[in-house]
Amino acid sequence: MNMLSQHWNKIAYSCAAAFAGLSSAAAYAVNDLPGGPSVRQLNLHAPATKLAEEQIYLHWFMMIICLVIFVAVFGVMFYSIWKHRKSLGHKPATFHESVKVEIAWTLVPFIIVIFMAIPATKTVIAQKDTSNADLTIKATGYQWRWGYDYLKGEGEGISYISSLDNEHRVLSNSGAKGATPDDYLLKVDNPLVVPVGKKIRIITTSSDVIHAFAVPSFGIKQDAIPGFVRDTHFRAERTGDFYGQCQELCGKEHAYMPIHVKVLSEADFAAWVQKKKSQAPAAEDKKTAAAGTEQVAQAAAPVQK
Numbered sequence: 330m331n332m333l334s335q336h337w338n339k340i341a342y343s344c345a346a347a348f349a350g351l352s353s354a355a356a357y358a359v360n361d362l363p364g365g366p367s368v369r370q371l372n373l374h375a376p377a378t379k380l381a382e383e384q385i386y387l388h389w390f391m392m393i394i395c396l397v398i399f400v401a402v403f404g405v406m407f408y409s410i411w412k413h414r415k416s417l418g419h420k421p422a423t424f425h426e427s428v429k430v431e432i433a434w435t436l437v438p439f440i441i442v443i444f445m446a447i448p449a450t451k452t453v454i455a456q457k458d459t460s461n462a463d464l465t466i467k468a469t470g471y472q473w474r475w476g477y478d479y480l481k482g483e484g485e486g487i488s489y490i491s492s493l494d495n496e497h498r499v500l501s502n503s504g505a506k507g508a509t510p511d512d513y514l515l516k517v518d519n520p521l522v523v524p525v526g527k528k529i530r531i532i533t534t535s536s537d538v539i540h541a542f543a544v545p546s547f548g549i550k551q552d553a554i555p556g557f558v559r560d561t562h563f564r565a566e567r568t569g570d571f572y573g574q575c576q577e578l579c580g581k582e583h584a585y586m587p588i589h590v591k592v593l594s595e596a597d598f599a600a601w602v603q604k605k606k607s608q609a610p611a612a613e614d615k616k617t618a619a620a621g622t623e624q625v626a627q628a629a630a631p632v633q634k
């Protein structure tokens with residue numbers, strides 16, 4: 330056996346080993362998560378809003394135009410190199426300027442760019458139009474959780490913190506060996522709850538560093554910047570659970586601040602609001618009681634000089 334075939338054998342063995350490793354990993358594989366990532370997903374997330382649908386359409390529209398240009402340009406180039414090569418006796422042309430060619434290669438790309446820009450601009454403008462929202466919710470990024478405040482519309486006044494499910498954090502700390510749940514590191518204690526078919530405006534800001542509020546199925550991603558207010562919006566077309574993550578590297582727990590949006594029917598949402606509102610006064614009472622005890626304790630403590 331010569332050196333070269335030994336070398337190739339080595340590569341083949343390592344490929345086989347890697348493949349075996351992959352298939353044994355597949356035994357533990359999670360399933361597709363509706364509203365979240367899928368196993369071996371190649372395309373964008375399945376859309377749940379009109380805007381996400383438009384983005385996916387634009388993505389393929391642009392990709393196809395790029396592919397056609399690629400094939401056309403390289404086709405002409407390789408054909409010319411092959412058919413008009415020197416060994417066949419071809420002599421290079423000596424012309425220097427051709428007004429016709431120059432006009433053509435300026436106009437054609439210009440028309441293509443306009444053709445691409447029109448649908449893209451329409452979608453970008455629609456993405457930025459946060460007017461006439463049915464519900465306005467402020468999403469505040471914290472290291473490393475999300476705070477949701479219902480500012481306007483049904484549920485006004487509700488506010489809570491949404492953190493990663495602790496069991497998932499423990500699982501991650503232990504290396505996540507063996508089977509992991511389908512919503513691994515996407516499960517939270519208090520998901521963001523919104524009604525279906527309503528325009529939801531999300532105002533983003535942050536209390537510490539830059540985070541980003543992103544839910545791929547809705548086609549939204551907006552930075553949450555400390556000291557600034559930015560906004561985005563979505564109108565979910567169907568009920569269900571949708572998942573996203575903080576998409577701006579924000580520190581050591583960046584991977585542990587998922588976003589879970591629960592889209593409910595209007596009736597279910599109204600019931601949820603009622604439940605939250607009835608819980609809120611109790612929580613308020615507890616807070617006042619705690620503050621009261623603190624004040625008493627402070628008053629009782631000897632004054633230090």
Ligand SMILES: [Cu+2]
Pocket residue numbers: 470473539540541575576577578579583586
């Ligand atoms: Cu973050």
